[in-house]
Amino acid sequence: MTLHTLNRAPSDTALLTDCLRACSSGDTLLLIEDGVYCALAEQPIAWPAGVNVCALTADVAARGLDSRLASSISQVDDADFVQLCCEHARVISWY
Amino acid sequence: MSTSKRFLVISRRPPYGSSHARDALDTALTTAVFEQPVSMLFLDDGVYQLLQAQQPAGIQQKNLGATLSALPMYDIDQLYVCDSALRSRGLSLDDCLLPVQLLDGNAIAQLIRNHDVVLSF
Amino acid sequence: MTHLQLNDHSIELDNEGYLRDLSQWSPQVAEALAAEIPLQLSDAHWEILYLLRDFYQRFEHAPAMRPLVKAVSLNLGPEKGRSIYLLKLFPDSPAKLAARLAGLPKPTNCL
Numbered sequence: 585m586t587l588h589t590l591n592r593a594p595s596d597t598a599l600l601t602d603c604l605r606a607c608s609s610g611d612t613l614l615l616i617e618d619g620v621y622c623a624l625a626e627q628p629i630a631w632p633a634g635v636n637v638c639a640l641t642a643d644v645a646a647r648g649l650d651s652r653l654a655s656s657i658s659q660v661d662d663a664d665f666v667q668l669c670c671e672h673a674r675v676i677s678w679y
Numbered sequence: 680m681s682t683s684k685r686f687l688v689i690s691r692r693p694p695y696g697s698s699h700a701r702d703a704l705d706t707a708l709t710t711a712v713f714e715q716p717v718s719m720l721f722l723d724d725g726v727y728q729l730l731q732a733q734q735p736a737g738i739q740q741k742n743l744g745a746t747l748s749a750l751p752m753y754d755i756d757q758l759y760v761c762d763s764a765l766r767s768r769g770l771s772l773d774d775c776l777l778p779v780q781l782l783d784g785n786a787i788a789q790l791i792r793n794h795d796v797v798l799s800f
Numbered sequence: 801m802t803h804l805q806l807n808d809h810s811i812e813l814d815n816e817g818y819l820r821d822l823s824q825w826s827p828q829v830a831e832a833l834a835a836e837i838p839l840q841l842s843d844a845h846w847e848i849l850y851l852l853r854d855f856y857q858r859f860e861h862a863p864a865m866r867p868l869v870k871a872v873s874l875n876l877g878p879e880k881g882r883s884i885y886l887l888k889l890f891p892d893s894p895a896k897l898a899a900r901l902a903g904l905p906k907p908t909n910c911l
Contacts, residue, residue, distance in 0.1 A: 591696070592696070593693055593696075593724050593727075595723060595724050617695070617696045618693050618695070618696035618724075621693065621724070621727065624768070624769065625769075626768065626769020626770065627767075627768055627769050641737070642737030642738050643695075643738060645734040645735075645737055646694075646695050646733060646734060646735035646736075646737060646738045646740065647693070647694065647695060647727065647730065647733060647735075648730040648731055648732040648733040648734070648744065649730070650732065651732075705908070708864075708908070711866065712864050712865075712866055714866070741860055741861075742860050745858070745859050745860040745861075746859060746860060746861055748858075748859060749858075749859035749861070749863075749867065752859070752863065752867035752870050752871055753866060753867050753870075754866070754870070
């Protein structure tokens, strides 16, 4: 399984498209930095089936998005991030 | 004869992922300190700068929203937002931390024509 | 880097005399910094210093002269919200000197 990290807002459509196409069922997609804007409830994204999508807490809080996330997206902290890196065979940064 | 020029600072990046938003704001504040009239226009992901409740301590950055909320203290009160940029992100004026005016595409072109110097970040 | 000696402890200042650690500020620190100028702090000074600390709390930066004048005018009245009034209290460069005494960083965009 693969951990994907995405650090750009959804306005970078080419990056988001490439990232979503690269995800397989069972993978984890972690939204970091400006990637957390992809998690907004008001602007829902069609995530690939079977992909666990989460967002880094510090980046969510920094941008004032705490109460605006889609309910399907969980938040993880830095320690969780490290653990996710260890649990997955591959890590890909989409940036 | 007036020696001032009308400045427009266009800010179109989100607040923390790069230095663009901070650079735009610093430029606007510095221009105001030189007593030149400054307007700001928020386009594209720049509208995310206006969201309330920013708490960037966890990413070791200064709160851009706090500095933005000081704009009226610098007499920078001509603040404009692209209507479609705001709406396409599911946001409204109520989500903004400052009073801003909504502009559509035609009004944005007109706003640019009404300024002598336009700086884009 | 220099130090401010206060009672039996020493407080670090940067090259321009601003506190290195803003949390070390106290009214006694302000008095001691002012004494070195020398400047005797009156009530008129204190209301500006506390206004600056409120400004910093709210806007997270120390104001340059123009926003300082505006903040004073809005909070303490237009008679005090004038450069000349602030210059008399805090000679030469009011925004910088008052920020230093109030335990704030050097004003941004201050020319």
